[in-house]
Amino acid sequence: MTAVDWGERWSEVRKLLERPGPFTHPDFEPSPDTLKMLQENIKVLVIGAGGLGCELLKDLALMGFTDLHVIDMDTIDLSNLNRQFLFRKKDIGRPKADVAAEFINQRIQGCRVTPYYNKIQDFDDDFYRGFHLVVCGLDSIVARRWINGMLLSLLCYEDGMLDQSSVIPIIDGGTEGFKGNARVILPGLTSCIECTLDLFPPQVNFPLCTIAHTPRLPEHCIEYVRILLWPKENPFGEDVAIDGDDPQHINWIYEKAQKRGAEYGISGVTYRLTQGVVKRIIPAVASTNAVIAAACASEVFKLATSACTPMNNYCVFNDIDGIYTYTYEHEKKEECMACSQVPQNLEVRLTDKLKDIITMLTESFKFQMKSPGLQAMVDGRTKSLYLHSPASIEEKLRPNLKKTIEELGLADGMEIAVADVTSPTTILFKLKIIE
Amino acid sequence: MEKPGTPSSEQSDKAKKYDRQLRLWGDHGQASLECANICLINASATGTETLKSLVLPGVGAITIVDDAKVTPKDIGNNFFVDGESIGRPRGEVALHLLLELNPDVRGTFVDQAVDEILDNQPDFFSPFTCVIATCLPESTLLSLSKVLWDANIPLLVVRSYGMIGYIRVQIEEHTVIESHPDNEMPDLRLDRPFPALQKYMDSLDLETMDSKEHSHVPYVVILYKTLQQWNQRYGAPPKNYREKKDFIQLVKEGMREKESGEAEENFEEAMKAVNTSLMPTRIPSGVESILNEAASNTLTPSTRPFWIMAKALHEFVTSEGRGALPVRGTIPDMTADSEKYIKIQNLYREQAAQDADWVLRRVLELSQQLGPRKVMITESDVKAFCKNAHALRVLKGKSIAEEYKGSINLGDIGAHLENPESELVWYVMLRAVDQFHSEFRAYPGYFQDQVETDIVRLKVCVNRLLADWGCGPIIKDDFIHEMCRYGAAEVHSIAAYIGGCAAHEAIKIITAQYVPIHNTHIYNAITATSATFTL
Ligand SMILES: [Zn+2]
Numbered sequence: 013m014t015a016v017d018w019g020e021r022w023s024e025v026r027k028l029l030e031r032p033g034p035f036t037h038p039d040f041e042p043s044p045d046t047l048k049m050l051q052e053n054i055k056v057l058v059i060g061a062g063g064l065g066c067e068l069l070k071d072l073a074l075m076g077f078t079d080l081h082v083i084d085m086d087t088i089d090l091s092n093l094n095r096q097f098l099f100r101k102k103d104i105g106r107p108k109a110d111v112a113a114e115f116i117n118q119r120i121q122g123c124r125v126t127p128y129y130n131k132i133q134d135f136d137d138d139f140y141r142g143f144h145l146v147v148c149g150l151d152s153i154v155a156r157r158w159i160n161g162m163l164l165s166l167l168c169y170e171d172g173m174l175d176q177s178s179v180i181p182i183i184d185g186g187t188e189g190f191k192g193n194a195r196v197i198l199p200g201l202t203s204c205i206e207c208t209l210d211l212f213p214p215q216v217n218f219p220l221c222t223i224a225h226t227p228r229l230p231e232h233c234i235e236y237v238r239i240l241l242w243p244k245e246n247p248f249g250e251d252v253a254i255d256g257d258d259p260q261h262i263n264w265i266y267e268k269a270q271k272r273g274a275e276y277g278i279s280g281v282t283y284r285l286t287q288g289v290v291k292r293i294i295p296a297v298a299s300t301n302a303v304i305a306a307a308c309a310s311e312v313f314k315l316a317t318s319a320c321t322p323m324n325n326y327c328v329f330n331d332i333d334g335i336y337t338y339t340y341e342h343e344k345k346e347e348c349m350a351c352s353q354v355p356q357n358l359e360v361r362l363t364d365k366l367k368d369i370i371t372m373l374t375e376s377f378k379f380q381m382k383s384p385g386l387q388a389m390v391d392g393r394t395k396s397l398y399l400h401s402p403a404s405i406e407e408k409l410r411p412n413l414k415k416t417i418e419e420l421g422l423a424d425g426m427e428i429a430v431a432d433v434t435s436p437t438t439i440l441f442k443l444k445i446i447e
Numbered sequence: 448m449e450k451p452g453t454p455s456s457e458q459s460d461k462a463k464k465y466d467r468q469l470r471l472w473g474d475h476g477q478a479s480l481e482c483a484n485i486c487l488i489n490a491s492a493t494g495t496e497t498l499k500s501l502v503l504p505g506v507g508a509i510t511i512v513d514d515a516k517v518t519p520k521d522i523g524n525n526f527f528v529d530g531e532s533i534g535r536p537r538g539e540v541a542l543h544l545l546l547e548l549n550p551d552v553r554g555t556f557v558d559q560a561v562d563e564i565l566d567n568q569p570d571f572f573s574p575f576t577c578v579i580a581t582c583l584p585e586s587t588l589l590s591l592s593k594v595l596w597d598a599n600i601p602l603l604v605v606r607s608y609g610m611i612g613y614i615r616v617q618i619e620e621h622t623v624i625e626s627h628p629d630n631e632m633p634d635l636r637l638d639r640p641f642p643a644l645q646k647y648m649d650s651l652d653l654e655t656m657d658s659k660e661h662s663h664v665p666y667v668v669i670l671y672k673t674l675q676q677w678n679q680r681y682g683a684p685p686k687n688y689r690e691k692k693d694f695i696q697l698v699k700e701g702m703r704e705k706e707s708g709e710a711e712e713n714f715e716e717a718m719k720a721v722n723t724s725l726m727p728t729r730i731p732s733g734v735e736s737i738l739n740e741a742a743s744n745t746l747t748p749s750t751r752p753f754w755i756m757a758k759a760l761h762e763f764v765t766s767e768g769r770g771a772l773p774v775r776g777t778i779p780d781m782t783a784d785s786e787k788y789i790k791i792q793n794l795y796r797e798q799a800a801q802d803a804d805w806v807l808r809r810v811l812e813l814s815q816q817l818g819p820r821k822v823m824i825t826e827s828d829v830k831a832f833c834k835n836a837h838a839l840r841v842l843k844g845k846s847i848a849e850e851y852k853g854s855i856n857l858g859d860i861g862a863h864l865e866n867p868e869s870e871l872v873w874y875v876m877l878r879a880v881d882q883f884h885s886e887f888r889a890y891p892g893y894f895q896d897q898v899e900t901d902i903v904r905l906k907v908c909v910n911r912l913l914a915d916w917g918c919g920p921i922i923k924d925d926f927i928h929e930m931c932r933y934g935a936a937e938v939h940s941i942a943a944y945i946g947g948c949a950a951h952e953a954i955k956i957i958t959a960q961y962v963p964i965h966n967t968h969i970y971n972a973i974t975a976t977s978a979t980f981t982l
Contacts, residue, residue: 018519018533024936025523028609031898033932034925035610035973067943070526074492074939091466094504097548121522121530189471190951190961194975226663228788229780259458276785277793283458288470295470298503299954302496302947309940310610310972320610323975331951332627333962335614337977 022047025076028319037318046317050076051122054316057143058082059132059159061108063296064149064185066098067305069116072147073123075313080116081143083128083135084109089257095298132159133436140180141166145312148184149305151294153212154382154434156184157350160197160205161435164351167200174200183311185304189295192304195326195342196311199351202325203342206350210377215292230280233269234289241268256291265290303329349379349439358428358441360417366397367413373430381432388420389427397428417445461551468504476958477505481551483576483957484508488561488591489515490541492937493607494581495527496946501953502545508553509545510575513538514560524939565590577601577953582937585851585881592617592847601956604847605949608880609933611873612945612970616952616963617847622753623840624832625960634775634837635724637671638684641774641798647790648672653701661703665783665791666717670724673698673717684725695721712782720779728771730764734839738764748817752824755817756832757839759809763802773802773833803833842965845982851878854916855982861918870969870978872922876930879909892934902931929973941972 029046056077058068061084072080086108088099098115099108109127116125128135132155140146140162150156163182168175182197184205197204222228223235242254247264255261266286273281287293307327314320326342329335347354360369366386373381386397397420398409412420422428424445429438462469469477483506487494490513498509515537521528525541532540538556546554557564561583564571572578578595580588580602588604595602596617604615640648648671653661674684677694685694695718702714730738741757744750764770776799778792807829814824832839850856857863863871883891883905891901905927910920948968955961970977 018522020519021523023520023523024938027892027932027934027936028938031892031932031934033929035929071940071943074524074526090460090463093464093549094466094468097499097503119526119529222782226783226785226788228783228785228792277789278785284462284466284470287466293467293470296467297471297951298468298500299947299951302500302950303944306940306943306947307972307975309943311975313940320973327975330629331948331961332629334964334979335948335952335968335977337975339975 022076029317033319035320037314037321040318046319047076050316051078054144055079055081055142056312056316057140057146058149059146059155060084060149060151061096061098061112061127062086062092062149062151063095063187063298063301064305064308065108066096066112067301068147068149068185068309069098069112069125070120071306071309072312073116073120073125075309077312077316078123080123080125081128082109082112082125083130083132084112085129085131095296095301097298132162137162137166143180145315146180146182147308147312148182149308150184150186153380156205157209157434158436160199161350161437163199164204165437169353181315183308183315185308187296187300187304190297190300190330190332192300192329193327194304194307194311194323194329196315196322197325201344203344204348204351207345207348208326208342209380212380213377214375214380227272227276227278230269230273230278230282230285231289233272233276233278233281234265234286236272237265237268238290254290256287262287262290300329300331303331350435356439356441357444359444359446361447362418362445363416365414365416366420369417370398370413373432381430381434384430384432387429387431387438388422389429390421394429417443465505472954472958472960476960479958480954481505481507484510484574485953486510486512486572486575486578488512488578488580489582490525490527490537491582492521492525492939492942493605493945493949494579495525495541495545496943497579497581497603497605497949497953498541498545498946499527499548500947500950502548502552504954505549505551506957508555509542510554511538511542511545511556512559512561512564513541513556514558524937524942526939561591562587565594569594572600573598575600577603577956579603579605579949579953581605585885589848589851596846596848602847603949603953603956605945606877607937607941607945608877609929609936609938610941610972611877611933612941612948612968612972613874613877614945614949614952614964614968614970615847616844616956616966618842618844618956618963620844621842621956621959621963622751623842623955623959623962624753624835626835626838626840626962627960628838631838632723632726633779634728635667635670635778636728636771636774637667637674637725638727639769639771640671643794643798644791647794658703658706660784662705662711662713663782663784663787664713665781665788666713666720667724667778667781667791668787669698669701669714669717670720673701674725684727685721691721691725694725716781720781730770730772731837734772734837737839737841740841746813746817748820750817752822752828753832753841755813755824756806756810756829759806759813759829760832760836762809763806767805768802772836773806774798775834775837776800777834799834800830803830806833840962842963844966850982857980857982860913860916861921864918864921868976870971870976871980872926873969873971874967874980874982875909875912875922876926879905879912880930880935882912883908890935892931894934898931898934902927905931941970944970944972 026047030042030044032042058065061082087105088103088108090104092099098112103111107129109129113125113127116123163180166178168178179198179200185194218232218235223232227233266283269286270281311323314322324341327337327339329337349356370384373379373384383400385399388395388397396409398412399405422443426443428441428443431438485501485506487498490511516534517528517532517537517540527541527544536558538558542554542556546552578600599619602617606613651668653672685691698718702711705711737757738761741754742761744754776796778795807826810824810829863869880890891905892898909922952963955963964979965981967980967982
């Protein structure tokens, strides 16, 4: 690579960084050093190299950031190409993070994207502590909650006061069809992902009895085949789970669902719908991803440079009918499970069974856990109540599920530690016995 | 639509590649997109970002008009140039790197100034479905606007200026059949059941049903029966909140306790549905005015299909429909046994088909009277038109040339500008910097050493513009300072935001689905807010 004198290269960004203005952050001092700092000292982590991630890497690289890191555990699929613009047909099957990094590094000279073909859970707090800002372009709420928990766990408090230097901002984007949202989270200071959990209601499934006995929609027919017929008939052999990417699997479900539809006079079972239901496909277009990623990139730039005050703090976008945005301050939840520092109460009756507690933790809007494991602190010792793995322990503890709080020897004020995939750390609850 | 029985092996690579968007605008939307021919004037960052989100979903063809050469500044803010391309024609470089995104898209570039084209090739723009322009001085923009307005070619003006973004849609008339409204009210006709529905409903008797049947009656039946009871008592359907509350109580009285002791789900659904399902059947005011316009239109051989169908629809409403639109033919899902639900669903469907048939016959008669036409109206067009009749949209545009004449069309501009949250101030600033550019041949703050003098000069431009509109000098100096700070900088993240928005506006225009902005959108990245003004 030849060194070219591109004196004017960053002139647009430099106008924002080197000139004073009435809308800058109070900390802002116009200086040529800010660009240098952006290029030499600021380390940004992009989580996800999909629709938003590809855009984010491009946007950040062209805003002057050079030390970018990207994590993604997925490989490239043909259906990504309508929006994930760093990937080509020849790249199908390769890790998204690797291909995205190669493309950006090749196109934008001086930019160094470091890829990680990994899960976010593969890294520990030392890894995450190394970044100044974290930008999320994720489609998974569990992953969002996990990274939120991770960055909250890095906060340092001294005498109850938050050490500001331990705060790593999260800039989070999400899209679905023509709708999207972008938000800025300052862990410990502003509302976090868990504070706004009620914005992501848990997935609603069709009742099993509807699927089994009273189908009315084409979706009911598809779910019948997926949930009830597949395990019964095992069309591709014992223990062969449905692979949404295997056209033979989808086709089998499609044909059987059509047959069921015909029995009940239900029309509208198509191959596309079948695939959509089985894979729980969320529609996506290039434009919304471009918009939301750009909104996030602007916020990263603002937070890194103070050249403008950051968004406060949640913005929704929708361009179905005109272009609509709504930006508002989402308030921190005072008793937030993740960021409030307030001990959590777990309200139970003595007659509640352990499995009722687990159901509550998974089904209530407030907790929305996936597969919580519970341990109690009894007389200063840890007593496992229920754990999902390893299998031998699970089997041993399984009888506890049917025992009541009383039978388990639990009492008011005892501490219960709950571990779940939605958080990198265990959450401590205080048992509160109610009548 | 996908034909039933299409085996998976026939799902083409193209269908797989575009799967995530086909679920939104359908195969017919995709077909329109693939026929579209887009022209971009100036491959700046905002320009290429707009084209990017059109090339990826598979627009038919693009043409880039640009006489600039790639500069280091382009390398700093534009993804579709690279280090090796400094000094080469920017349109050519950008075209090459954009087409590389998607082999389905064709493209050309024209290394020529748009002023020259406007002077020498008056028909240059006629092949385009839509023209997207950026980075034009005011005089060129106005000439372009006039040419495209007269030729009836949609124009999208896109711009990013510091932290501010701007999109202007110029289109004479835009009609939308599939507007895809977000929250639709169901069309159940409980206040005016059609004969087949009435007959079926009357054949059911809730009293004599066994408990299983009773708990599986679709809620539409429950509401129908309760409404009959209500009307007998009060003479007219419930209107206000109080009456609806009483109505819900009446529904509740009909509920039986299940053997398990639980409440009947279908009755609970019925209680929840009272609010939306008992809305009187009426024509939305927007659709009403479309129908009135259609009625007063004199059809000619060049009348567009939308207006022929609208005329036929108007006739349906005033005769066969007895004041109502055709039945939509879709009902929400509700807890029910399969048989009754599907029976009722089919009643609505059959009525919808019957109504659409009436409209279709009338459309054919009208078109026959007009003689041979270029654009045929098909049965499926009419079906889609009737199904979406409640959500039809028509936008009547205004040319930019017209907008720039005299004052803007916003009522009390002063009140707008005094509202600290109004984004209108940024529109004024953008207009003012253009006037500044016409006068001084550079944007305010473009040169580092002139920022201070430019602040004074820009203030003059702003106040002159406001005076032309009959306003006092009410814009705060902060905005003028901020504009001069920007020095017309095209910052990438703002360009990417505007590019994404503008691309979808183009897709709305091309597919005639969803509703474009009407007509000016301002994005303010300082506060992450935006607003749309009809100017
Ligand atoms: Zn929180």
